[in-house]
Amino acid sequence: MNLAARFRRRGGASLWFGAALVAALIAAAALSLIWTPYPPAAIDVPHKLAPPSWAHWFGTDSLGRDVASQALAGSRISILVGVIAVGIGLVFGVVLGLMAAFARGLIEDAIMKLSDFVFAFPALLSAIMLTSTYGPGVVNAIIAIGVYNVPIIAKLTRATANGVLAREYALAARAAGRGPIAIAFDHVLPNIAPALIVQATIQFAIAILAEAALSYLGLGAQPPQASWGKMLADAQNVLYSAPWLALYPGVAIALSVLGLNLLGDGLRDALDPGLKARS
Amino acid sequence: MLLEVSELAVDLMAPGGLQRIVDRASFSLAEGESLGVVGESGSGKTMTALALMGLTPESARVAGSIRFEGRELVGLAEEAMRELRGDRIAMIFQEPMTALNPLHSVGAQVTEPLMLHRGLRKRDARQRAVELLEHVRLAEPERAARSYPFALSGGERQRAMIAMAIGCSPRLVIADEPTTALDVTVQARILALIDGLRAESKMAVLLVSHDLAVIAGHCDRVIVMYAGLIMESGPVEAVLREPKNPYTLALLEARPRPGAPRGERLRTIPGAPPATHQNQAGCPFAGRCALTVNACRTTPPPEVAFGANRVSRCHRAREVGFAR
Amino acid sequence: MSEPPLLEVSSLVKTYRVAGVGPFSRKSARPALAGVSFSMWRGRSFGIVGESGSGKSTLARIALALDRPDSGAVRLEGRSLFDLRRRELRALRAHMQMVFQDPYGSLDPRQRIEKIVAEPLAALGGASRAERRARVQASLEAVGLKASDASKHPHEFSGGQRQRIAIARALITRPKLVVADEPVSALDVSVQAQALNLMSDLQIEAGVTFLLISHDLAVVAHICETTAVMYRGRIVEIGPTDALFAQPAHPYTRELIDATPRLDRPMRVAPPAPANGLEAPSKGCVYAPRCPFARARCRDEEPTLDAAFDGGRRVACHFPLT
Numbered sequence: 070m071n072l073a074a075r076f077r078r079r080g081g082a083s084l085w086f087g088a089a090l091v092a093a094l095i096a097a098a099a100l101s102l103i104w105t106p107y108p109p110a111a112i113d114v115p116h117k118l119a120p121p122s123w124a125h126w127f128g129t130d131s132l133g134r135d136v137a138s139q140a141l142a143g144s145r146i147s148i149l150v151g152v153i154a155v156g157i158g159l160v161f162g163v164v165l166g167l168m169a170a171f172a173r174g175l176i177e178d179a180i181m182k183l184s185d186f187v188f189a190f191p192a193l194l195s196a197i198m199l200t201s202t203y204g205p206g207v208v209n210a211i212i213a214i215g216v217y218n219v220p221i222i223a224k225l226t227r228a229t230a231n232g233v234l235a236r237e238y239a240l241a242a243r244a245a246g247r248g249p250i251a252i253a254f255d256h257v258l259p260n261i262a263p264a265l266i267v268q269a270t271i272q273f274a275i276a277i278l279a280e281a282a283l284s285y286l287g288l289g290a291q292p293p294q295a296s297w298g299k300m301l302a303d304a305q306n307v308l309y310s311a312p313w314l315a316l317y318p319g320v321a322i323a324l325s326v327l328g329l330n331l332l333g334d335g336l337r338d339a340l341d342p343g344l345k346a347r348s
Numbered sequence: 349m350l351l352e353v354s355e356l357a358v359d360l361m362a363p364g365g366l367q368r369i370v371d372r373a374s375f376s377l378a379e380g381e382s383l384g385v386v387g388e389s390g391s392g393k394t395m396t397a398l399a400l401m402g403l404t405p406e407s408a409r410v411a412g413s414i415r416f417e418g419r420e421l422v423g424l425a426e427e428a429m430r431e432l433r434g435d436r437i438a439m440i441f442q443e444p445m446t447a448l449n450p451l452h453s454v455g456a457q458v459t460e461p462l463m464l465h466r467g468l469r470k471r472d473a474r475q476r477a478v479e480l481l482e483h484v485r486l487a488e489p490e491r492a493a494r495s496y497p498f499a500l501s502g503g504e505r506q507r508a509m510i511a512m513a514i515g516c517s518p519r520l521v522i523a524d525e526p527t528t529a530l531d532v533t534v535q536a537r538i539l540a541l542i543d544g545l546r547a548e549s550k551m552a553v554l555l556v557s558h559d560l561a562v563i564a565g566h567c568d569r570v571i572v573m574y575a576g577l578i579m580e581s582g583p584v585e586a587v588l589r590e591p592k593n594p595y596t597l598a599l600l601e602a603r604p605r606p607g608a609p610r611g612e613r614l615r616t617i618p619g620a621p622p623a624t625h626q627n628q629a630g631c632p633f634a635g636r637c638a639l640t641v642n643a644c645r646t647t648p649p650p651e652v653a654f655g656a657n658r659v660s661r662c663h664r665a666r667e668v669g670f671a672r
Numbered sequence: 673m674s675e676p677p678l679l680e681v682s683s684l685v686k687t688y689r690v691a692g693v694g695p696f697s698r699k700s701a702r703p704a705l706a707g708v709s710f711s712m713w714r715g716r717s718f719g720i721v722g723e724s725g726s727g728k729s730t731l732a733r734i735a736l737a738l739d740r741p742d743s744g745a746v747r748l749e750g751r752s753l754f755d756l757r758r759r760e761l762r763a764l765r766a767h768m769q770m771v772f773q774d775p776y777g778s779l780d781p782r783q784r785i786e787k788i789v790a791e792p793l794a795a796l797g798g799a800s801r802a803e804r805r806a807r808v809q810a811s812l813e814a815v816g817l818k819a820s821d822a823s824k825h826p827h828e829f830s831g832g833q834r835q836r837i838a839i840a841r842a843l844i845t846r847p848k849l850v851v852a853d854e855p856v857s858a859l860d861v862s863v864q865a866q867a868l869n870l871m872s873d874l875q876i877e878a879g880v881t882f883l884l885i886s887h888d889l890a891v892v893a894h895i896c897e898t899t900a901v902m903y904r905g906r907i908v909e910i911g912p913t914d915a916l917f918a919q920p921a922h923p924y925t926r927e928l929i930d931a932t933p934r935l936d937r938p939m940r941v942a943p944p945a946p947a948n949g950l951e952a953p954s955k956g957c958v959y960a961p962r963c964p965f966a967r968a969r970c971r972d973e974e975p976t977l978d979a980a981f982d983g984g985r986r987v988a989c990h991f992p993l994t
Binding site: 388389502531532533534535536558559560561562564565588598599600602603604605606610611612613614615616617620621 | 724889893
C-alpha cells in the first residue's frame with residue numbers, strides 16, 4: 070500500500086512538471102504572436118554572431134537575427150505541426166480503428182494490413198521523400214508526419230475498442246437494442262479516451278522532433294519562418310565560433326519533448342487508476 | 349495437536365490506516381482431521397489461510413501464534429518457511445488456471461516440489477510425478493504430464509494442482525475454495541478425491557469455502573467467520589443442526605430449501621457484508637443481526653462455550669433457537 | 673395452454689469454430705447447441721440448468737438474438753426474431769431484456785447509474801428527458817434502491833446492489849421476458865437471498881416472466897415452474913420443476929442432484945472419475961460415456977426427447993429412471 074501511494078504521488082509529480090513545461094511552450098508561442106524582442110527575421114549583419122548580452126539575451130546568429138526572438142517564434146511552428154499532425158492521426162486513426170473493431174472480418178484485416186504497410190516504411194525517410202518530392206514547406210511536413218500517426222492511432226483504437234467490446238456492458242448495450250454507432254459514442258470512446266490521450270501526447274512529442282529534423286534538413290519550415298530545426302542547422306555551420314547558438318534550439322526541443330512525455334506519463338497514471346481512487 | 353492457532357491477528361496497511369482483516373482467531377487441528385472455514389466476502393477466511401502459509405501480502409502485519417508441529421510460525425524467517433511450504437504444509441488454490449504456470453508443462457510443475465524438498469533427480473521426479481497424476485485419477489497421466497495447463501479442463505487442472513500439493517506427503521493441506529470455479533459434478537469428484545487422500549495418508553485438511561453445504565459434507569469441524577471474527581466453531585453436525593450464533597443461523601436460512609414451496613420468502617440478512625473492516629467497538633454483525641441489542645454495539649461479544657470444543661461469540665448465544 | 677407461447681425456440685443449432693493450437697493443427701468445430709427446442713408461457717418462469725459446455729449461455733444469447741444460430745428459429749409471441757428487419761428487431765427488444773452474471777462487468781464504469789438504467793429507453797427513443805428520469809426513478813425504487821442513487825457511479829455500490837441496478841435496467845422498458853444468465857452466482861449467500869426474493873416479487877408485481885439460466889438447482893427451483901436440463905448442447909430432460917427434481921428421469925439429472933451438496937443429507941459418493949474426454953461421441957447418446965446405466969443401444973442410437981411420466985415431462989433417454 071505504501072508503494073502504491075508513493076507511486077501515485079510520483080505520477081502526480083510527472084503530471085505537474087510535464088504540464089508546466091507544456092504550458093510554458095504554449096505560453097511562448099502565444100507570446101510570440103504579439104511580441105518578440107526583435108522581429109525574428111530582422112537581419113542585422115553588422116551585429117552578427119554576438120554573444121548573449123542585455124541587448125540580445127541569447128545573442129545573434131550568423132545573419133544578425135536575434136536568437137531569443139527566433140526561439141520564441143520557432144515554438145509556434147512546433148505547436149502547429151504537433152497539433153495538426155496529431156489531429157490528422159486522431160481523426161483518421163480513430164475512425165479506421167473503430168471500423169476495424171466493429172466490422173471485424175475482412176475489413177478489420179484490410180485496415181490492419183494497410184497499417185502494417187505504412188509502418189514498413191521508415192517514418193523519417195518517408196517524410197523526407199514526400200517533402201523533397203512535393204516540395205519543402207510546413208504544409209507538406211505536417212502531412213508527411215500526420216500520415217504516420219494514423220496507423221499508430223488506428224492500431225491502438227482497435228485494440229482498446231476490442232477490449233471494451235468484449236466487456237459485458239457492451240453486450241448489455243446490444244441487448245438493450247443500441248446500435249453500433251451509439252455503442253461507439255457512449256461506451257467505447259469514453260473508455261478508450263485515456264489511452265488515446267496518452268498516445269496523443271507521445272505522438273505530439275514525436276511530431277516536434279520530426280519537424281525539427283525536417284527543418285534541419287531544409288525540408289520543413291522555409292525562411293523567413295523561424296524553426297528550431299533550422300536554427301540548429303544554422304548553428305552547426307558556426308559551431309566553433311559561436312557554440313552557444315546550438316544550445317538554445319536544442320534545449321527548447323529537449324524541454325518540449327520532455328514536457329510532453331512527462332505529461333503523457335502523468336495523465337496515464339491520473340486517468341486510469343484514478344477511476345478507482347476517486348471513491 | 350498438529351496445528352494450534354492462538355489469537356491470530358492480521359492487519360493490512362491501507363491509506364486510511366491499519367485495517368484488521370483477521371481478528372484474534374483461535375482454532376486447532378489434529379492429525380488427519382478436517383476443519384472447514386466458512387464465510388462470505390470480507391470474512392477474512394482467505395487471509396487466515398494465507399497467514400498459515402506465511403503468504404500474506406507485503407503490507408500485512410501478522411500477530412499472535414501459529415504452532416505447527418510444535419514450531420512457532422509467526423515471525424519465522426522466510427528461508428525456514430520456504431522449507432515447510434510444499435513439504436510439510438501445502439496449499440490448493442481456487443483458480444487452477446492462474447495458480448498453474450501457463451508456460452510450464454504440468455509434469456514439470458509437479459516435479460518441482462519433489463526435486464526441491466526431496467532432492468530427487470529429474471528422471472526419478474518425473475516418474476514420481478506421473479505416479480502422482482495417476483493417483484489423483486487423471487486419465488492418461490503420461491499425456492497429462494506432458495501437457496500444458498491450457499490443454500486440460502478445469503477439473504483436470506485442479507487434480508494436477510492436488511498432485512503438486514500432495515507430492516511430498518504434507519501433514520497439512522490448505523484448500524482455499526478448491527472447487528468454487530468448477531462444475532458441481534466435477535466438484536463432487538474433487539472433494540471425494542480429497543477425502544480419499546486424507547483417509548489413506550492421515551493428512552489434515554483445512555477447507556476454506558463460502559458454501560456451508562460443501563463444508564457439511566466434507567469436514568469434521570467448522571469455524572464460521574464474519575468480518576475477521578470467528579463467530580462460531582464446533583463439530584460440523586452440531587453447529588449446522590443447532591447453531592448457537594445468529595450469523596450461522598442467518599446463513600443457513602438464506603439458502604433456498606430443497607422441497608420448499610416455490611417463491612417462499614427467504615429470510616434475508618439486511619444490508620451487505622462489510623466491504624472494509626470497520627474497527628468498531630462492538631460486534632461486527634450488530635445492526636444486521638436480528639437479535640441486536642445495545643450491548644452488541646458497544647462491547648465486543650464474549651466467547652460462550654457449549655460443551656467440549658463448541659464456542660459461539662455472541663452476547664445472546666443462549667437465545668439462538670432453531671428447529672429444522 | 674391454449675394461448676400462444678411467450679417464447680418458442682425451435683431446433684437451434686450452433687457450432688463454433690475453434691482454432692487449433694499450432695500452425696498445422698486442424699480447426700475443430702465445437703457444437704454448442706445441437707438441436708434445442710422448448711416453449712415457455714407468460715407467467716410461468718422457465719429454468720435452464722446445465723454445467724459448462726452445456727450450451728446454456730449460447731442459448732441465452734441466441735434467444736435474445738444477440739447471436740445468430742446456424743439453423744433453427746426463435747419466436748417471441750409468435751414473431752420470428754431472425755426474420756425481422758433490424759429496426760423491427762430493435763423495437764421488439766423492449767419486450768425482452770437480459771440480466772448478466774457479472775455485476776462488476778455488466779455496468780459501464782464511466783457512466784452514471786441514471787444513464788445505465790435508462791439505456792434501453794435510449795435505444796427505443798421517443799421518451800423525453802423528464803420521462804426518462806421518472807422511469808429510472810421508478811425502476812430503481814422497484815428494486816429497492818433510492819432515487820438519489822441515480823447520480824452515482826457503479827463503483828460506489830456493492831455487488832448485490834449492482835445486480836439490482838442491472839435488474840432495474842432490464843425492467844425499465846417493462847419487458848415481458850427477462851433472460852437472467854446466472855444472475856446470483858457472483859453474489860454472497862446472504863445477498864443472493866435478497867436478489868432471489870426480489871426476482872420472486874417482480875414476477876408478480878411487474879408481470880415479468882424469467883428465463884433463468886443457472887448451474888445451481890436450488891436457485892432455479894426457487895423461481896421457475898418448468899425446468900430444462902441441458903447437457904452438451906442438448907436438452908436431456910424437461911418438465912415441471914418440483915417433479916423433475918424429486919424424481920429425475922434422466923441419469924444426468926440424477927447425477928446433478930446427487931452432486932449438489934446439501935445440508936440435510938450426506939453426499940452420495942460420486943462414482944470414480946471417468947476419462948475426461950472433451951470430444952463428444954460421434955454417435956449414440958451424448959451422455960453414454962459417463963452414464964452408469966449405459967447399454968449397447970445407448971451407444972448406437974441417439975435418444976429423442978420423448979414423453980415420460982405424466983404432467984408434461986419429457987426425457988431423452990432409452991432407459992429413463994423410474
